[in-house]
Amino acid sequence: MYASVFTIFTIATTASFAIAAPQVKERSNTTSASCGTVSQRKSWVDLTNDEKTAYLDAEVCLMSLPATAGFPGAQTRWDDLQFAHINSTNVVHDVGGFLPWHRLYMYTHITMLQNECNYTGVQPYWEELLDSSNLTASSIFDPVYGFGGDGNGTDECITDGPFANVTLHLGPIYEVTDHCISRSLNDNAIKWANQTYLDIVFAAQNYSAAWPLFSSWPHTAGHAAIAGVMLDVTCSPGDPIFFLHHTNLDRLWWEWQAMDLTTRLTDMDGQNVPTAEYIAEMGIYNVTDSWLDYDGDNGGNVTTLNHTLSVLGLVPNATIADVMDIQGGLLCYEYV
Numbered sequence: 001m002y003a004s005v006f007t008i009f010t011i012a013t014t015a016s017f018a019i020a021a022p023q024v025k026e027r028s029n030t031t032s033a034s035c036g037t038v039s040q041r042k043s044w045v046d047l048t049n050d051e052k053t054a055y056l057d058a059e060v061c062l063m064s065l066p067a068t069a070g071f072p073g074a075q076t077r078w079d080d081l082q083f084a085h086i087n088s089t090n091v092v093h094d095v096g097g098f099l100p101w102h103r104l105y106m107y108t109h110i111t112m113l114q115n116e117c118n119y120t121g122v123q124p125y126w127e128e129l130l131d132s133s134n135l136t137a138s139s140i141f142d143p144v145y146g147f148g149g150d151g152n153g154t155d156e157c158i159t160d161g162p163f164a165n166v167t168l169h170l171g172p173i174y175e176v177t178d179h180c181i182s183r184s185l186n187d188n189a190i191k192w193a194n195q196t197y198l199d200i201v202f203a204a205q206n207y208s209a210a211w212p213l214f215s216s217w218p219h220t221a222g223h224a225a226i227a228g229v230m231l232d233v234t235c236s237p238g239d240p241i242f243f244l245h246h247t248n249l250d251r252l253w254w255e256w257q258a259m260d261l262t263t264r265l266t267d268m269d270g271q272n273v274p275t276a277e278y279i280a281e282m283g284i285y286n287v288t289d290s291w292l293d294y295d296g297d298n299g300g301n302v303t304t305l306n307h308t309l310s311v312l313g314l315v316p317n318a319t320i321a322d323v324m325d326i327q328g329g330l331l332c333y334e335y336v
């Protein structure tokens with residue numbers, strides 16, 4: 001239904017195809033001087049069945065709690081979380097703040113699971129590379145220890161798994177309508193998560209070059225491969241797979257940062273406002289002057305470490321500087 005919602009950027013060079021897989025220097029420690037106890041974010045396939053169940057139950061819990069933020073149309077806490085993305089879409093996509101904002105959004109999600117649903121487990125990620133040659137074989141679609149499978153029929157509603165009968169209240173785009181979680185699995189799109197494209201992304205030598213590549217390939221891969229709700233540029237967090245997908249993207253950004261950590265803990269760049277073409281193609285609202293006054297970049301169109309990140313109060317505003325280090329104080333996790 002929203003087949004063109006995610007733009008595929010043009011790749012200017014193919015020279016980087018030959019570059020080998022990155023050697024990642026992960027810091028590995030369970031406590032950190034700067035942030036305390038370090039939470040380990042794990043691949044979905046490395047969770048035990050009990051851990052998977054606890055995570056899925058916590059997501060169902062958030063969907064069952066009543067909305068409290070006063071956002072228009074929101075009925076549940078899940079809707080509140082989704083609204084923060086809907087309402088921010090035009091200032092957090094096609095911009096330099098794309099990766100930092102979604103890092104804060106992943107933090108918002110896990111914080112709500114912990115504080116409101118008593119979740120004590122880790123934030124898992126979907127290691128899409130493992131599934132990039134066979135999407136439908138992925139264990140994330142398991143009907144018991146996963147998110148259920150493909151959509152069915154003209155509405156493309158999912159029919160099994162813990163979210164089969166969930167009613168979403170927000171979407172499509174900016175509308176407020178009741179609908180199911182829809183999917184339309186696409187085996188071709190998941191290929192954009194394969195090693196060929198990761199090599200292109202990891203060959204980028206600075207954030208300015210890297211962020212559009214992250215957005216184009218591994219980011220588009222998960223959205224377009226799941227499709228349905230996941231292909232709706234504003235409402236995609238309605239499908240809980242969104243959080244596994246974007247945590248994986250966050251992991252990839254962190255692995256890229258870790259290749260030259262000293263430099264890349266402060267490397268920020270990119271436009272602050274999406275291009276007019278992007279806004280028109282996505283059918284999203286123009287960015288207002290009042291937001292530009294507040295973004296922390298002194299009225300400029302270049303994203304800096306001072307840039308304000310807002311999830312509409314679900315967690316306090318932060319700056320991009322606050323989220324550059326996943327063990328910087330506000331954030332305290334590692335990827336294993």
Ligand SMILES: *[C@@H]1O[C@H](CO)[C@@H](O)[C@H](O)[C@H]1NC(C)=O
Binds near residue numbers: 028029030032
């Ligand atoms: C882990 O962190 C603690 C506290 O910051 C530090 O004392 C210790 O040396 C670290 N261990 C490793 C293996 O890095």
Ligand SMILES: *[C@@H]1O[C@H](CO)[C@@H](O)[C@H](O)[C@H]1NC(C)=O
Binds near residue numbers: 087
């Ligand atoms: C954000 O939501 C408010 C209502 O709370 C609305 O007035 C505003 O137009 C929305 N902005 C965007 C960009 O979606």
Ligand SMILES: *[C@@H]1O[C@H](CO)[C@@H](O)[C@H](O)[C@H]1NC(C)=O
Binds near residue numbers: 061116117118
């Ligand atoms: C979380 O735990 C508290 C304290 O035990 C309890 O009052 C609350 O109902 C629990 N919340 C949920 C959503 O289960």
Ligand SMILES: *[C@@H]1O[C@H](CO)[C@@H](O)[C@H](O)[C@H]1NC(C)=O
Binds near residue numbers: 133134136137
């Ligand atoms: C993908 O995996 C499924 C389930 O294991 C299998 O039935 C199918 O043949 C596989 N497809 C390809 C192209 O390997």
Ligand SMILES: *[C@@H]1O[C@H](CO)[C@@H](O)[C@H](O)[C@H]1NC(C)=O
Binds near residue numbers: 152153154159
């Ligand atoms: C899929 O949809 C068709 C109608 O389009 C329906 O007959 C069938 O029962 C559905 N399958 C499941 C598993 O819900």
Ligand SMILES: *[C@@H]1O[C@H](CO)[C@@H](O)[C@H](O)[C@H]1NC(C)=O
Binds near residue numbers: 160163
């Ligand atoms: C969804 O509803 C169908 C039909 O009422 C029911 O068979 C199924 O168990 C429900 N699934 C969940 C996860 O609640």
Ligand SMILES: *[C@@H]1O[C@H](CO)[C@@H](O)[C@H](O)[C@H]1NC(C)=O
Binds near residue numbers: 194195197
């Ligand atoms: C990745 O997918 C592309 C097709 O989109 C294909 O040409 C390429 O060979 C694949 N790379 C790997 C390593 O499988």
Ligand SMILES: *[C@@H]1O[C@H](CO)[C@@H](O)[C@H](O)[C@H]1NC(C)=O
Binds near residue numbers: 204205206208209269
């Ligand atoms: C980033 O690297 C690209 C080459 O990958 C280069 O063309 C560009 O000038 C660099 N940008 C900055 C801001 O350093």
Ligand SMILES: *[C@@H]1O[C@H](CO)[C@@H](O)[C@H](O)[C@H]1NC(C)=O
Binds near residue numbers: 271272273274275
């Ligand atoms: C911001 O920069 C982008 C890319 O250069 C440009 O397309 C857009 O029009 C600029 N927006 C504003 C408000 O200056």
Ligand SMILES: *[C@@H]1O[C@H](CO)[C@@H](O)[C@H](O)[C@H]1NC(C)=O
Binds near residue numbers: 285286
């Ligand atoms: C958004 O701004 C562009 C100019 O940058 C204008 O052409 C367009 O009509 C505006 N769209 C809306 C919905 O206001």
Ligand SMILES: *[C@@H]1O[C@H](CO)[C@@H](O)[C@H](O)[C@H]1NC(C)=O
Binds near residue numbers: 304
């Ligand atoms: C951030 O803001 C501070 C004080 O407002 C300023 O000194 C600093 O130069 C700014 N940094 C950037 C990268 O804009």
Ligand SMILES: *[C@@H]1O[C@H](CO)[C@@H](O)[C@H](O)[C@H]1NC(C)=O
Binds near residue numbers: 309310
């Ligand atoms: C958070 O930032 C947004 C702009 O991104 C701003 O509108 C809002 O007032 C800020 N909230 C607080 C509490 O400062």
Ligand SMILES: [Cu+2]
Binds near residue numbers: 085093102
């Ligand atoms: Cu997004």
